[in-house]
Amino acid sequence: MTGEQIAVLGAVALVCAVTLLLGGPGLSRSTGDFFVASRRVPPWMNASAIAGEFLSAASFLGVAGLILAHGTYGLWFPVGYTAGFLIVLLFMAAPLRRSGAYTIPDFVVLRFRSAMMRRMTVIVVVAAGWLYIVPQLHGASIALSATGGAPGWVGPLLVALVVLFVVLTGGMRSVTLAQAVQYWVKLTALLVPTVFILLQVGFWERLELPEFNGAWSAGLASLSDSGDQWGEFSRSLSVMVALMMGTLGLPHVLVRFYTNPDGGAARRTTTFLLGLLVLFYLLPVLLGVIARMVWGTTTGAGALAGTGGLSHDTAILRLPAAVFDGLASDLLTALIAGGAFAAFLSTTSGLVVSVSGVLSQEFFSGTVRGFRLGALLAITVPLVVGSATSELALAGAVAMVFTFTASALAPVMLLGVWWRGLTAQGAFWGMTVGAVSSLTAQVLGLALGEGPVQDGATQLLVSPALWCVPLAFAVTVLVSRFGRQQPPSHTDAVMERLHTPELAALRPGR
Amino acid sequence: MSDSDAGPTGPTGPTGPAALRIAVRGPEAVPTVREALLTRSQAADHARTAGADSDQRAQAVRGLIRAQLRLALILGVGFFCTVVVTSLLLVTTGLGSLTLWGVPLTWAVPGVGFFPVLLGLAWYFRRRSEANEQLWAEVLGLSLQSPGTRPRTAAVASPAQTAQTAPTAEDPR
Numbered sequence: 001m002t003g004e005q006i007a008v009l010g011a012v013a014l015v016c017a018v019t020l021l022l023g024g025p026g027l028s029r030s031t032g033d034f035f036v037a038s039r040r041v042p043p044w045m046n047a048s049a050i051a052g053e054f055l056s057a058a059s060f061l062g063v064a065g066l067i068l069a070h071g072t073y074g075l076w077f078p079v080g081y082t083a084g085f086l087i088v089l090l091f092m093a094a095p096l097r098r099s100g101a102y103t104i105p106d107f108v109v110l111r112f113r114s115a116m117m118r119r120m121t122v123i124v125v126v127a128a129g130w131l132y133i134v135p136q137l138h139g140a141s142i143a144l145s146a147t148g149g150a151p152g153w154v155g156p157l158l159v160a161l162v163v164l165f166v167v168l169t170g171g172m173r174s175v176t177l178a179q180a181v182q183y184w185v186k187l188t189a190l191l192v193p194t195v196f197i198l199l200q201v202g203f204w205e206r207l208e209l210p211e212f213n214g215a216w217s218a219g220l221a222s223l224s225d226s227g228d229q230w231g232e233f234s235r236s237l238s239v240m241v242a243l244m245m246g247t248l249g250l251p252h253v254l255v256r257f258y259t260n261p262d263g264g265a266a267r268r269t270t271t272f273l274l275g276l277l278v279l280f281y282l283l284p285v286l287l288g289v290i291a292r293m294v295w296g297t298t299t300g301a302g303a304l305a306g307t308g309g310l311s312h313d314t315a316i317l318r319l320p321a322a323v324f325d326g327l328a329s330d331l332l333t334a335l336i337a338g339g340a341f342a343a344f345l346s347t348t349s350g351l352v353v354s355v356s357g358v359l360s361q362e363f364f365s366g367t368v369r370g371f372r373l374g375a376l377l378a379i380t381v382p383l384v385v386g387s388a389t390s391e392l393a394l395a396g397a398v399a400m401v402f403t404f405t406a407s408a409l410a411p412v413m414l415l416g417v418w419w420r421g422l423t424a425q426g427a428f429w430g431m432t433v434g435a436v437s438s439l440t441a442q443v444l445g446l447a448l449g450e451g452p453v454q455d456g457a458t459q460l461l462v463s464p465a466l467w468c469v470p471l472a473f474a475v476t477v478l479v480s481r482f483g484r485q486q487p488p489s490h491t492d493a494v495m496e497r498l499h500t501p502e503l504a505a506l507r508p509g510r
Numbered sequence: 511m512s513d514s515d516a517g518p519t520g521p522t523g524p525t526g527p528a529a530l531r532i533a534v535r536g537p538e539a540v541p542t543v544r545e546a547l548l549t550r551s552q553a554a555d556h557a558r559t560a561g562a563d564s565d566q567r568a569q570a571v572r573g574l575i576r577a578q579l580r581l582a583l584i585l586g587v588g589f590f591c592t593v594v595v596t597s598l599l600l601v602t603t604g605l606g607s608l609t610l611w612g613v614p615l616t617w618a619v620p621g622v623g624f625f626p627v628l629l630g631l632a633w634y635f636r637r638r639s640e641a642n643e644q645l646w647a648e649v650l651g652l653s654l655q656s657p658g659t660r661p662r663t664a665a666v667a668s669p670a671q672t673a674q675t676a677p678t679a680e681d682p683r
Contacts, residue, residue, distance in 0.1 A: 075621045076620055079593070079624045079628075083590075086585075089635060090581075090582035090585055090586045090635055091586065094639070237597070267639065270632070271632045271633060271636050275629060282622065418575070496571045499574055500643075500646065501643050
């Protein structure tokens with residue numbers, strides 16, 4: 001075992017231990033505690049928890065990897081992720097909290113009173129959750145094998161066991177605390193190495209030198225073709241649409257809004273959250289640019305592949321070793337690996353909590369025992385699927401999930417909150433068309449291979465959000481308007497509940 | 511019926527802006543006997559539910575939803591269009607190769623440029639949406655506690671914070 005491997009395994013063990021400690025038993029008491037922490041979480045803590053939960057393998061490792069491999073295309077991911085929460089703030093944060101529902105299917109039932117819609121939403125939410133857990137486990141696998149020298153199955157299994165323990169014993173309350181801590185762990189784990197690497201590379205002096213102009217070129221010849229300009233443009237735009245709208249449908253993020261005390265607090269939480277995300281995303285962007293400086297040539301990219309990096313997703317993990325020697329390199333690598341593990345753990349546990357919440361409400365009558373059964377199901381399925389699927393780029397895989405939720409859930413959620421004319425029939429068809437079209441297009445696109453920009457029409461198959469999302473919106477609106485069904489009779493009452501401030505915030509006018 | 515009409519222009523305490531508002535909004539409505547006998551929280555509850563079928567109430571809610579939706583659409587669609595136009599400019603014109611401290615704009619703008627815009631929009635939306643809710647509460651004769659503030663001062667619970675004066679309703683945290 002090398003010094004680096006010992007340091008990395010030590011850091012990962014420490015992160016797991018802290019997570020177990022924070023998530024241990026003894027903090028939650030009731031079913032409400034289990035599902036939504038009894039809605040007693042203050043905004044700053046909630047914002048940290050949402051950020052901790054949201055910043056996944058894709059953000060922590062994937063963004064810098066994409067910048068290294070594809071240049072400016074990777075820069076759109078942080079913007080899209082952050083803009084997604086702007087959309088959540090603008091359209092969903094307060095109404096969702098005021099709906100008072102536990103899960104997305106609960107919200108759908110409140111709005112439509114339709115058992116069929118509920119079943120449909122459960123399927124979509126659980127599918128999205130499962131699809132999202134797979135890249136997290138995959139990230140854990142490459143992180144541990146690239147730096148810790150462990151076999152590929154160790155990472156996913158470790159994540160699954162830790163998450164199961166925390167979720168089974170603590171539920172949402174302890175997960176909230178653990179998630180809030182995870183954000184600051186992740187920030188530190190990128191901030192400290194970034195500062196050290198910047199000092200070592202002498203970033204600011206060398207920035208002006210001509211040989212580093214290579215870092216600014218659009219794509220690396222060895223890693224991607226920067227071919228068709230319009231293909232590139234439509235790809236970036238499609239990613240923006242998927243990330244902006246897809247955040248609306250992320251089950252593990254939306255469940256967090258139910259833990260705010262009221263609608264106003266939900267808005268404050270989201271505003272604060274945007275700040276936390278911006279603070280974090282500056283770091284992977286910076287590290288991605290540095291990675292291009294270090295490996296920004298064909299030979300450099302070859303060297304990266306040769307150092308045990310399975311893909312460009314391990315770029316951040318290999319960066320300290322490329323810049324430093326000896327102990328400094330070992331410690332910084334361990335710090336980044338620990339932070340990456342925090343990302344896998346927090347996102348996975350958030351997803352497991354929301355998926356098991358949905359599963360238990362739908363199939364196990366909403367008890368604590370049902371929640372635990374749901375948690376078991378929520379992690380086992382991705383573990384099996386993940387070990388069977390091929391390796392995708394982390395950020396690309398997560399973008400696919402965003403495309404799915406943006407097409408299947410976002411139109412129904414948005415129109416459900418803002419449009420009286422929406423019918424259960426319209427919502428059903430919108431959800432179906434969105435889910436089917438985005439999944440089909442992406443599976444076909446995968447068959448064509450990810451990576452280089454394709455020309456026009458093919459690119460629209462690989463990243464289909466640009467037409468899937470408008471299509472789902474159009475179907476929802478058209479079926480609602482011209483279908484035979486009337487909007488639910490209680491629509492006005494629900495609308496009032498969603499959009500007016502809570503009773504507790506009101507006082508008589510004097 | 512008169513319950514929901516009562517109150518919006520009542521005396522609001524010793525604060526200056528409140529005194530100004532009375533002059534603008536006209537005479538004070540006299541509370542009903544029933545309302546006068548209620549506790550503060552009961553009165554809030556009562557005023558909220560009493561006129562459940564009144565036109566004024568339904569209209570107020572519709573107005574609130576419309577105002578919030580307009581605000582959200584302007585900001586959200588506006589941001590997306592800004593992103594599209596900016597990236598088109600960077601790709602199709604020579605603008606992208608201009609450098610800022612050695613960094614080409616094709617990198618600097620998506621890398622860091624949109625973040626301050628996002629934060630600014632979020633801050634502005636929160637302010638405006640809370641002002642919209644204040645306005646709604648005022649129409650119903652209620653006053654909205656500024657979210658996040660504990661009931662410390664009379665000014666917080668006074669209807670003086672209208673859409674025009676709401677910028678002062680800051681979150682102290």
